[in-house]
Amino acid sequence: MATYLLRRILLGLVTLVVITLLVYGLARSMPGNPLTVQLGESDPSRKLNPEDQQRMLEIYGLDKPWPVGYVQWISKVIQGDLGRSITRKQPVTRLIGERIGPTVLISGTALFLTWFLAIPLGLYASARGGQIDERFTGLVLYALYSFPTFVAALFLQIIFAVWLRDTPWELPLFGMSDLSSDAPFFDRCVDVGWHAILPITCQTYVVLAYNSRFIKANLEEVVRQDYIRTARAKGAGPWRVLVHHAFRNTLIPLVTLLGLSLPALVGGSVIIEQIFTWPGMGRLFFESIRERDYPTIMGLTLMFSVLTLVGQLLADILYSIVDPRVNVE
C-alpha cells in the first residue's frame, strides 16, 4: 500500500507540474495583461504612459518571458507562497481563504443533499421501474435536468424574494448576509443559512436529477445478473435484494463520481454565484481570468488540480474497500 501511495504521489507531482506549466503558459499567452483591463476605462483622461506601463509590469514581474515567470512562481509555491493578487491587492492564500468557506457551504450542502436524496430516489426508481409513479418521477427529474440554472434562479428569486415579500416564506434575493459583523454569532449563522437556501436549491436540483438517474441505470444493469436471481431464489425480499445485493455492486461507479466531485466542492459555480452575489470561488476564478490576474489564476488552478488528484487517489483506495476483488497493490 505504501509503495502504491508513494508511486501515486510522485506521479501526481509530475502531473501537477505539467498542468500548472500548461495553464501558466496559456494564461500568459492570452491577449492582454492586468494593465490592459485598467486601461479599458471609457474615460479618455485616465491613461498610463508607456514608461509607467513598463514600470508597472516590472513591479508585477511581468516584464520577463513566461517560462521565467513560471519558474519564479513555482519556486515561491515550493516555499509556501502563492503570491499576491495583482488586482485585489492581497495575498492569494488570503483570497482563497475568504472564498472557500462560502463555497463549501453551498457546494458541500448541495453535494450532501444530492447524494442523500439521489440514492433513495435511484433505489425507488429501480424498485418501481415501469410503474406510473416512477415514470412521473422520472419525467420530473428529466425536466429538472434540462431546466437551465440561470432561469430557475431567476424564477426562484421572483417567487421567494419578490412575490412572497413580507410573508413568512420570503427568502433573501442576493448576498450572503444582511447583518453587520458585530451582530451575535448565532444570528449571523441563521442569516447566512437563510441566504444560502436559494443558491443551494439551484446547485442541488440539476445534480440530483443526474445522479438519481445514474444510480437507477446502474441498478438496472446489476439486477439482470445471475447472483441477483440467486438471491431472489434463496427467498430474499425485494428491498433486501435491491439494497444488499444489487446496490452494493453499483458502488464502484458511484465512488468514481464521488471522487471526481471533490474539486467541484471548492470550485463553486460562476452562474449561481453571480446571480446570487455569493462570494465564492467560481466568481473569483472567472474574474481573475478576465482581469488576467495571473497569481490568482495559478493559485486556484493549483488548488483544483491537487483536489482532482487527491479525489482520484481516494476513489482508487475506496475501490478496494467497496470491492474486495480490487487490490491497490
Added chain:
Amino acid sequence: MCCCFLLFIACTGCGGSKSVEETPPSELTASAEERKEPLPVPVLQPPDPFDVPEIDELDTEANWIDRPVRNGLVLLRESQSKEKVLGSVVDALKARNDSPDSNALILSSLGKLPENEEADYAARIDRHVGGDLGSTNPIMISTSAEFDILGLTGFGLFSFGRDLEPFATSETVEKWQTSTDRMLDKVVLRDDLVWSDGEPITAYDIAFTYKVIMDPRVPVPAVRSGTDQLRWVEAYDDRTVVFFHKEPLATNVWNINFPVLPKHVYEKTWEADPTLKDSEEHVQLEQAPVCGGPYEIVERKRGQQIVLRRRESWSSVRGKQVRDRPYFKEVRFRIIEDPNTTLLALRKGEIHEMILQPEQWMTQTVGSDFYERNTKVTAPEWVSFHFGWNIDTIFFRDRRVRRAMSYAFNHDEMLEELCYSLYDPCTGIFHPGAWMASTKKFKPYKQDLDKAEALLDESGWIDSNNDGIRDKEIDGRTVPFEFSIVVNQQPLRIAICTLLKENLDQIGIRLNVRPVESTVLQDLTLNRKFQAYLGGWGSGTDPDTSENLWKTGAMRNFCNYSNPEVDRLYAEGRQEFDRGKRAEKYGRIQEILYDDQPYTWLYWRNSFYGFSKEVRGYVFSPRGPYHYSPGFGSLWKPQQE
C-alpha cells in the same frame, strides 16, 4: 467618484528643507536594493531640480490672482432657485416616465434640494455597484467603483460643477491663488480638517502623497497621469501648499487633482513596503482605511458590500458645526453583478438606485410592479459610440473610403430599431451642448448607398473580376475588400456590427464580425491589431483629454490618425487661457475630424437611472448624476411623516 473629478491637491512637507536637490538620494533606493531589483529614477527629485523658493519670495514675485473657492451644493441651490418647477412632488411620484414631458416633470420636482428641515439626516441609502473594490487606498484606485467610493471617503481640494468649470471647494479650502505666469498654484487649507482617526489634515499630507505617487516602486495605476506633469509640490506650513508647474497651461488645474494619503499613517509603512499592499499594516489599512472625506468605511465584506458612515468630525469640530452635514447617515454600496438581480433588488427596495440598461428601460420598468416603489429618469450624457477604422490598413487609408463606410451604414435603422430611439445621433468628438463644440451644425450621416459606391469607385475599389466583391490592385496584387470588425460580446454592439455587415454586402464589401472578450478587444485596439472596431468614449472634464485619442502616436489613437493641424491645435488649446478662444480651436479640431471620418460616429448614449421614490435631489451633469459637485451630495430622503 469625486476623486476623479475632485481636483485633489496635496501638500507635504519636507519641513524646512527648501532645496529639492538637497533631498537625500533617498530611503527609497535603499529599499529597492533590498529587493535586489533596483528600479530607476529616485522619487524625491523632479526631472529638472530647482531650488524651492521661500514663501516670502514667492509672494513677492508671483503676483497672485484669486481663483474661485465655491461650494457645489450652494451653487446648485442657487441655480435651482432660478429654475421653474414643472409640477408638484405628488404629481411627479404618480407620473410614469413615458414621454419627454414626464421625464422633465420627474427631474424638475424630485431633483429639488430639501427646504429647511425637510431632509431626514438619519437616513440610509443603498447604492448599487457592479463590482468589488480592488483597493481602498486612494492612490491605488482605477475602476469606476473605486472612484465612486473613494469620492465619498477621500479628501479633496478641488471640484467642478455641472458646467465642468473647476473650483476649489470651500469645504476644505480657504483660499486658492494662481500666479500671473500660470506656473504656480497656491492653496491655503482650512484649519478645521481632520482625518477619521482624529489627526489634523495638513498641507504636509499633500506634498507627502505627491512623493509617494511619483515613487517608481509604487504600483500607482491611473492617478499618476497628470500628477507627473507637475514640477514639484511644496508644503510651507500646515495650511499652505504650492504646486509648481512645468509649463503655463490651461490644463494645469486638472494636474493638481490627485487623492491624498494621511502622511502620519503611511510615512511609517511606505518605506518598508512600497507596494502599499503586501505588508500586514497595509492589508489592515485596505480593510479599514483612514479617511479624509465626509464618510468613512466602517465595514467591508468583500464581494458583497461596503458600508460608509457619515463622519461627524467632518461637519463638526470642537462642538461647532463648520460644514454642512451630508444628508445620509449611512451609505451602503451593494455589490450586484447580475443586471436582472439588480433590477429585482430595486423593485424589492433593497437598493435605492441603479443604472438601467436600455432593454430594462424599455420593457422591464414600465409596469406597476416597478412604479410601486420606484421611478426612472433619463438625461443626456457625453458618452458616444463609433466604428473606428484603422488608417494603417490598406482599406482605410483613403478618406473617401472612410466616408463611404459612413454613407453605407443605415444609421436610422440602428437608432430606431436597435436602440429603441433612445439615443441621439452623434456627429463628432464633442457633444453639441458642450462649450468646446464647434458652432457649425454638422449634418448626421444618413445611409446613401449610391454616394458610398461612388466614393469607393473614385478611390479605386471596384469589382474588377465580377465576383460580387470590390477589389483593388495594390503592389501588383488584387486585394478583395474583405475585412473584420472586432466588437465586445454585448448583444446590442454585435447587432450594430451585423447591421453594418448587411449594409456593406449591398455595395460589394465583405465584413466579418468578430465578437471578443472585453480584455481581448482592449488589447487588440491598444496594439493596433485590428482593421475596424466598435467602441465608445466618455468625456473628460477638459477637451484636452481627447488629445489622447487624436494626437499623432497617442496611446489611445487606435486608428493611427495623424494630422499635423490637429496636433498643433491641441498644443495651442492647452496654452490658451481664454475659454472662448480655446473653444474655437477645439471646434476646428471637430470640423477636421468630421471631414476626415477616422470614426463613423454612431450615437450619444444617454444616462438611464432607476431611483427609489424615497430618494430626491438627483441632478444630472454631462457625466451623469454623481460625477461632479455636488453629485451624490445632493441626494436626500424626506422625513417620514
